[in-house]
Amino acid sequence: MSKAFTGLVVQILIQEGRLRQGDDIITYLPEMRLNFRENLLP
Numbered sequence: 437m438s439k440a441f442t443g444l445v446v447q448i449l450i451q452e453g454r455l456r457q458g459d460d461i462i463t464y465l466p467e468m469r470l471n472f473r474e475n476l477l478p
Contacts, residue, residue: 449455 446455446461450457455461
């Protein structure tokens, strides 16, 4: 899943009221946790 696609989905969920901007996205997309951390580590 690309970052652009993920951003679009998150924006749509916020507009639909299913997701608040302050919510922890890891709660909704737990499989992204490892990918996110792996990409941040040098």
